[in-house]
Amino acid sequence: MKHGEKNILFGLYDDEEILKTAIVQANADHLNIMDVLTPFPVHGLDPLLGLAESRLHIGGFVFGLIGTLTAFLGMTWIFTRDWPQIYGGKPYWPILSFVPISFELTVLFASIGMVVTFYIINGQGPGIKNPIIHPRITDDKFCIAFDTDELGDSQVEKLRNFFKQTGASLVETKTI
Amino acid sequence: MGSAPTSPIREPLVQGQKTYHQITEDLCSPTERAPGKAWTLAFIIALMAATWGIISIIITIWVGIGTWRLNRTIGWGWDITNFVWWIGIGHAGTLISAILLLFRQKWRTGVNRAAEAMTIFAVICAALFPAIHVGRIWVVFFFFPYPNTRGPIWPNFNSPLLWDVFAISTYFTVSLLFWYTGLVPDFATVRDRAKGFRKKMYTFLSFGWTGSAKHWQRHESLSLVLAGLATPLVLSVHTIVSFDFATSVIPGWHTTIFPPYFVAGAIFSGFAMVQTLMVITRKVLNLQNYITIGHIESMNKVILVTGTIVGVAYLTELFIAWYSGYVYEQFAFFNRALGPYWWAYFGMMTCNVLSPQLFWSKKIRRNVTMTFFMSIFVNIGMWFERFVIIATTLARDYLPSSWSFYVPSIVEIGIFVGTIGIFFVFFLIFVRVAPVVAIAEIKHILKSSGDQYVNANGQTTLQQIEQGGTTIQAAGHGHGNAHH
Numbered sequence: 001m002k003h004g005e006k007n008i009l010f011g012l013y014d015d016e017e018i019l020k021t022a023i024v025q026a027n028a029d030h031l032n033i034m035d036v037l038t039p040f041p042v043h044g045l046d047p048l049l050g051l052a053e054s055r056l057h058i059g060g061f062v063f064g065l066i067g068t069l070t071a072f073l074g075m076t077w078i079f080t081r082d083w084p085q086i087y088g089g090k091p092y093w094p095i096l097s098f099v100p101i102s103f104e105l106t107v108l109f110a111s112i113g114m115v116v117t118f119y120i121i122n123g124q125g126p127g128i129k130n131p132i133i134h135p136r137i138t139d140d141k142f143c144i145a146f147d148t149d150e151l152g153d154s155q156v157e158k159l160r161n162f163f164k165q166t167g168a169s170l171v172e173t174k175t176i
Numbered sequence: 177m178g179s180a181p182t183s184p185i186r187e188p189l190v191q192g193q194k195t196y197h198q199i200t201e202d203l204c205s206p207t208e209r210a211p212g213k214a215w216t217l218a219f220i221i222a223l224m225a226a227t228w229g230i231i232s233i234i235i236t237i238w239v240g241i242g243t244w245r246l247n248r249t250i251g252w253g254w255d256i257t258n259f260v261w262w263i264g265i266g267h268a269g270t271l272i273s274a275i276l277l278l279f280r281q282k283w284r285t286g287v288n289r290a291a292e293a294m295t296i297f298a299v300i301c302a303a304l305f306p307a308i309h310v311g312r313i314w315v316v317f318f319f320f321p322y323p324n325t326r327g328p329i330w331p332n333f334n335s336p337l338l339w340d341v342f343a344i345s346t347y348f349t350v351s352l353l354f355w356y357t358g359l360v361p362d363f364a365t366v367r368d369r370a371k372g373f374r375k376k377m378y379t380f381l382s383f384g385w386t387g388s389a390k391h392w393q394r395h396e397s398l399s400l401v402l403a404g405l406a407t408p409l410v411l412s413v414h415t416i417v418s419f420d421f422a423t424s425v426i427p428g429w430h431t432t433i434f435p436p437y438f439v440a441g442a443i444f445s446g447f448a449m450v451q452t453l454m455v456i457t458r459k460v461l462n463l464q465n466y467i468t469i470g471h472i473e474s475m476n477k478v479i480l481v482t483g484t485i486v487g488v489a490y491l492t493e494l495f496i497a498w499y500s501g502y503v504y505e506q507f508a509f510f511n512r513a514l515g516p517y518w519w520a521y522f523g524m525m526t527c528n529v530l531s532p533q534l535f536w537s538k539k540i541r542r543n544v545t546m547t548f549f550m551s552i553f554v555n556i557g558m559w560f561e562r563f564v565i566i567a568t569t570l571a572r573d574y575l576p577s578s579w580s581f582y583v584p585s586i587v588e589i590g591i592f593v594g595t596i597g598i599f600f601v602f603f604l605i606f607v608r609v610a611p612v613v614a615i616a617e618i619k620h621i622l623k624s625s626g627d628q629y630v631n632a633n634g635q636t637t638l639q640q641i642e643q644g645g646t647t648i649q650a651a652g653h654g655h656g657n658a659h660h
Contacts, residue, residue, distance in 0.1 A: 140196035
């Protein structure tokens with residue numbers, strides 16, 4: 001086993017409803033789920049897994065604000081300090097003219113910032129390879145994975161029983 | 177999810193009793209098999225058109241704008257007509273993927289992927305025109321404000337033409353990010369089925385997507401905020417395009433109705449192009465179970481509404497020109513309808529105002545052949561609209577001595593045909609490389625909108641209503657595409 005790798009035990013379920021029941025069972029049994037992987041966003045998983053709401057949108061707001069300020073202050077500096085110029089008798093500081101570009105840069109900064117943040121915190125990006133637990137997870141199987149590195153044989157057996165009880169269609173170990 | 181409330185009167189959005197695995201099979205298989213004859217033929221034709229376009233662009237850049245038939249009176253011809261036409265076509269993609277996401281319209285899942293791809297390719301074609309129409313494309317970077325050695329000299333932030341530069345570049349970037357973010361999980365699906373070189377390619381394209389619950393949560397949050405950003409963005413883009421005209425002093429352009437009228441027209445023409453593409457794609461790729469007659473009907477309804485808005489705008493313009501008592505404005509509209517380009521005006525009126533009215537008939541809305549021909553009509557009509565606004569108006573300016581007439585040169589025609597070629601080259605590559613229908617999103621709506629579930633769900637909903645309706649709210653909790 002190479003450095004950074006870990007042993008996992010995972011089970012695949014055929015339907016998201018069975019998966020949800022299984023997670024409820026796992027919570028009742030105080031099992032420490034490493035990750036749940038699904039082929040599409042299954043609603044209702046977050047509270048079961050205790051996932052806090054994503055704060056990505058807060059980041060989006062901050063990036064957007066940076067965009068607004070960049071545009072507005074940038075144009076203000078250019079038109080009032082760096083190179084003041086009269087266009088068609090308009091004032092040096094035509095705030096209304098700044099609205100479209102300020103808006104566009106707000107959207108641009110917020111979008112780029114959020115998308116880049118999204119991939120960074122997910123550990124994803126062009127060319128990045130993350131371990132694939134099972135090829136059917138992106139197809140039609142719903143996966144619960146446990147980290148078994150710290151667990152003794154009896155505990156692993158307990159996990160296997162859990163999968164059996166909750167109706168997993170496939171249970172396997174893997175080193176990722 | 178099983179208890180998701182779906183009205184029993186809703187049409188199923190996924191037909192053929194699909195399972196999750198069948199959805200994967202159906203939607204991935206077009207990327208996995210060798211291209212058919214129809215695809216190859218279409219690709220060759222598109223490539224030829226694109227080549228003609230590229231040669232025409234090279235001639236334009238090499239020789240100069242003199243190869244176009246613009247003159248001192250008519251400074252904008254096919255170039256800006258094509259620009260506005262293409263950028264308008266792009267709008268449907270964002271409308272479907274962003275606005276319909278916010279409105280929780282589940283039928284968007286069948287067409288959003290292809291429509292967004294269309295947006296991106298249309299914006300590429302659109303952006304080409306302003307870039308080459310400046311004549312000296314090698315100094316086109318002067319558009320962008322950056323600290324430079326020319327003074328520094330900055331662009332004019334009062335100019336709608338500069339706003340347009342920002343609007344179009346933002347629009348392209350955000351559409352691309354939105355589209356690609358949606359594609360990543362589907363690329364992962366293709367990756368996990370692929371072998372050899374394709375596996376490597378899709379591993380790269382799928383960014384290491386695993387499908388972890390936390391990642392999905394962030395993905396949905398991101399999609400929702402991007403949709404929220406893209407919605408005002410798409411409205412702003414065509415508003416700003418209309419400012420290119422509306423903030424000028426040219427009679428016929430200088431009108432406050434332009435922004436909403438342009439936005440409605442953009443959505444109108446965009447949906448027509450989506451129909452043109454989807455009617456063919458669903459047939460060739462065998463996707464009738466995912467892009468159903470119901471989807472086509474929904475889009476035809478949008479075409480009817482936006483076409484009617486556009487019609488009202490045309491009539492309002494005429495009325496206001498008369499009512500204003502302003503002779504220059506009156507002449508501009510008289511000239512549009514009865515001047516040297518009367519045929520363009522009547523082409524526009526017939527294709528954009530009269531023909532969509534056929535869609536009041538449900539039979540016609542649900543007829544695929546009629547839809548296809550109507551979509552072509554609308555595309556032609558909307559091209560005429562831009563031509564009428566631009567060339568017709570300019571042809572008759574203030575001094576009769578400077579009145580002129582404009583016909584495009586072979587180079588201008590070549591560039592236009594070329595952009596259609598470029599558009600289809602991109603689109604045809606896209607249908608080979610990426611799943612045309614969003615796989616994960618279809619799976620997500622399967623249990624509420626699959627045909628084997630709709631009736632069952634409807635029955636459940638009816639029972640719940642009979643039992644006193646209190647359960648409905650509880651059931652309403654767990655579904656909706658962007659539930660956060």
